[in-house]
Amino acid sequence: MERHFDEELKRLKEKLLQMADLSQEMIGLAVRSLVRRQTSFAEETLTVEETVNRLEIEIEEEVIRLIARMQPAAKDLRLLTATLKITNDLERVADQACNIAETALRLLKEPPLKPLVDVPNMAALSQRMIKNSLDAFVNHDPALAKKVCEDDDQVDRLNRQIFRDLLAAMTEDKRNVIRAVDLILVSRNLERIADLATNIGEEVIFIEEGKNIKHHVLDRAEDRPAAP
Amino acid sequence: MSAAARLPDGQGSPVIQTKGLDLFYGNFQALKGVDLSITEKKITAIIGPSGCGKSTLLRVFNRMNDLVEGARVTGSVRLDGKEIYAPGTDLLLLRKKVGMVFQRPNPFPLSILENVVFGLKIHHMYRKKRGILYEMARKSLESVLLWDDLKDKLGRLATNLSLEQQQKLCIARLLVVKPEVLLMDEPCSALDPMSTSRIEELMQELKKNYTIVIVTHNMQQAARVSDEAGYMLLGELVEFGRTHAIFTAPRDKRTEDYVTGRLG
Numbered sequence: 001m002e003r004h005f006d007e008e009l010k011r012l013k014e015k016l017l018q019m020a021d022l023s024q025e026m027i028g029l030a031v032r033s034l035v036r037r038q039t040s041f042a043e044e045t046l047t048v049e050e051t052v053n054r055l056e057i058e059i060e061e062e063v064i065r066l067i068a069r070m071q072p073a074a075k076d077l078r079l080l081t082a083t084l085k086i087t088n089d090l091e092r093v094a095d096q097a098c099n100i101a102e103t104a105l106r107l108l109k110e111p112p113l114k115p116l117v118d119v120p121n122m123a124a125l126s127q128r129m130i131k132n133s134l135d136a137f138v139n140h141d142p143a144l145a146k147k148v149c150e151d152d153d154q155v156d157r158l159n160r161q162i163f164r165d166l167l168a169a170m171t172e173d174k175r176n177v178i179r180a181v182d183l184i185l186v187s188r189n190l191e192r193i194a195d196l197a198t199n200i201g202e203e204v205i206f207i208e209e210g211k212n213i214k215h216h217v218l219d220r221a222e223d224r225p226a227a228p
Numbered sequence: 229m230s231a232a233a234r235l236p237d238g239q240g241s242p243v244i245q246t247k248g249l250d251l252f253y254g255n256f257q258a259l260k261g262v263d264l265s266i267t268e269k270k271i272t273a274i275i276g277p278s279g280c281g282k283s284t285l286l287r288v289f290n291r292m293n294d295l296v297e298g299a300r301v302t303g304s305v306r307l308d309g310k311e312i313y314a315p316g317t318d319l320l321l322l323r324k325k326v327g328m329v330f331q332r333p334n335p336f337p338l339s340i341l342e343n344v345v346f347g348l349k350i351h352h353m354y355r356k357k358r359g360i361l362y363e364m365a366r367k368s369l370e371s372v373l374l375w376d377d378l379k380d381k382l383g384r385l386a387t388n389l390s391l392e393q394q395q396k397l398c399i400a401r402l403l404v405v406k407p408e409v410l411l412m413d414e415p416c417s418a419l420d421p422m423s424t425s426r427i428e429e430l431m432q433e434l435k436k437n438y439t440i441v442i443v444t445h446n447m448q449q450a451a452r453v454s455d456e457a458g459y460m461l462l463g464e465l466v467e468f469g470r471t472h473a474i475f476t477a478p479r480d481k482r483t484e485d486y487v488t489g490r491l492g
Binding site for chain 1: 447448451475476477483484485487488489490491
């Protein structure tokens with residue numbers, strides 16, 4: 001039976017997807033600003049964030065309204081509570097993108113340290129993880145959500161790789177230090193974005209399967225035998 | 229019962245247990261192979277659409293269905309380990325142990341005091357000494373949070389009380405004979421939201437000493453008050469488990485459809 005409530009949930013999901021699209025776009029813009037050495041992309045990132053922030057508030061208000069009015073249960077309840085968390089994760093993705101944009105604006109005042117290869121790769125991976133996590137959400141696909149969680153390892157590896165390379169650059173010449181630290185920060189921002197995508201993947205598994213897989217909690221605490 | 233319907237992991241001992249319980253009204257099968265376990269000093273809610281058999285199930289527990297012509301029960305129903313449908317079961321004793329309150333409060337057209345102590349007469353627990361009788365009535369009325377309001381009006385006609393007070397009085401009338409289990413069939417459906425919420429509060433108090441089984445149409449009420457819940461559909465106990473599991477992550481698609489309002 002199609003319910004009026006389903007219409008409202010659909011509108012809420014659309015809003016969340018809009019927010020996800022914008023957050024992904026912000027990651028792209030911020031990194032493009034670094035790679036192409038154009039400040040305009042970084043500035044655009046900061047402008048888009050305002051819309052993301054507005055959407056976050058709208059989604060939160062909508063979820064609270066629906067919980068109060070519809071008294072949701074089962075999957076509806078899981079969907080709404082998870083939406084609240086996903087929207088928060090996306091807002092933080094946007095924050096990280098802004099951090100990258102701000103770092104870019106600083107770095108673009110200096111000559112380039114070295115050609116950027118791993119950073120754009122890492123950005124593409126993190127962006128894809130965000131996209132996949134939202135695709136898993138829309139298509140009710142817990143398998144894809146699980147893949148997002150697994151992809152996080154690749155990003156972590158790249159992050160360590162970038163750190164090692166930049167550390168080497170700093171030891172080589174201390175004039176590299178400030179720019180290298182800034183690039184380490186960018187790499188860390190991207191690693192955080194991948195973590196947030198992982199959170200979203202975990203939320204999707206919770207919605208679809210009613211299971212909390214965070215922190216490797218496979219069973220509910222109360223279903224486990226009490227500690228001796 | 230489907231594979232998804234399992235008994236909740238035992239916390240506390242079972243008071244009532246059914247196994248392969250079938251109930252027929254003539255040729256109509258109202259209960260189909262119900263297996264469930266009601267845990268001591270917990271509130272168990274039975275939910276489901278009209279006609280699903282939830283009231284019938286409740287009425288099995290104190291054999292109220294015996295009063296319906298053509299009703300026939302097969303399978304096992306145990307109270308404290310004893311088959312209640314075994315020949316020679318003392319129905320009076322059974323209904324003393326397993327009391328029931330109904331949708332419409334049904335006080336007798338007698339005084340408040342006479343209502344409360346009525347069961348003592350039936351069960352030959354009536355003491356001649358007025359002082360003891362009064363004391364027992366006081367305890368029961370205190371348990372249902374009526375004493376302070378009614379202690380100076382015990383001679384008044386019970387049918388003139390508010391519906392909420394009448395329902396509490398009906399519960400007090402059960403408590404005076406020291407039951408183990410309280411069956412509540414839609415106990416709040418005649419009450420306004422404030423009275424409903426006070427009866428729900430009372431249920432939480434009562435569960436410290438009694439096992440409660442409530443049948444309700446009001447899903448939110450089941451979610452609020454119960455520890456364990458069962459969903460019934462067409463005479464079948466589809467799913468039974470912890471209330472939070474039923475309302476957050478039910479195992480059976482039919483339960484999901486009902487608690488999310490997809491089932492008309």
